[in-house]
Amino acid sequence: MVAVATSVPDDWSQHQTLADTADGLGIHALSFDIDIGFLLQVQKLLDSIRFTRRKGITRELTAAEFNMMNLTGDENGFDMIDMPSELQPFIPTANFFQRSLSPSCWRPPT
Numbered sequence: 219m220v221a222v223a224t225s226v227p228d229d230w231s232q233h234q235t236l237a238d239t240a241d242g243l244g245i246h247a248l249s250f251d252i253d254i255g256f257l258l259q260v261q262k263l264l265d266s267i268r269f270t271r272r273k274g275i276t277r278e279l280t281a282a283e284f285n286m287m288n289l290t291g292d293e294n295g296f297d298m299i300d301m302p303s304e305l306q307p308f309i310p311t312a313n314f315f316q317r318s319l320s321p322s323c324w325r326p327p328t
Contacts, residue, residue, distance in 0.1 A: 219241075219244065219245055219248065222236070222241045222242075222245065223236075223245055230291075262288065263284060263288075265292070266279075266284060266287045266288065266292055266295070267279065269287075269292040269296065270287075270292075270296060270299075273296055273300070275296075275299075275300065279299070283295075283299045286298050286299060287299065
């Protein structure tokens with residue numbers, strides 16, 4: 219599985235292509251495995267911590283910040299959690315719980 223997972227470049231479209239194969243489905247199923255799944259999840263969180271440390275954030279991340287990075291990927295999630303707090307109300311981000319919010323609600327700062 220490691221050989222298959224590392225056989226594609228770090229490119230989302232390549233990962234999507236791999237996901238549509240039998241090997242890709244097997245890799246995805248590992249996250250639900252009782253013996254391996256939790257190790258993969260912990261490793262993913264650790265990778266996110268290391269990513270933020272490399273980017274200069276040394277404080278502890280909140281659960282919401284971890285979730286944002288997990289749902290959107292480390293690069294996009296980092297951009298969201300590193301955004302200055304005064305800009306956060308004006309920048310549209312995906313809200314998975316309030317479907318009524320959309321980019322059309324964005325208003326530039328005055």
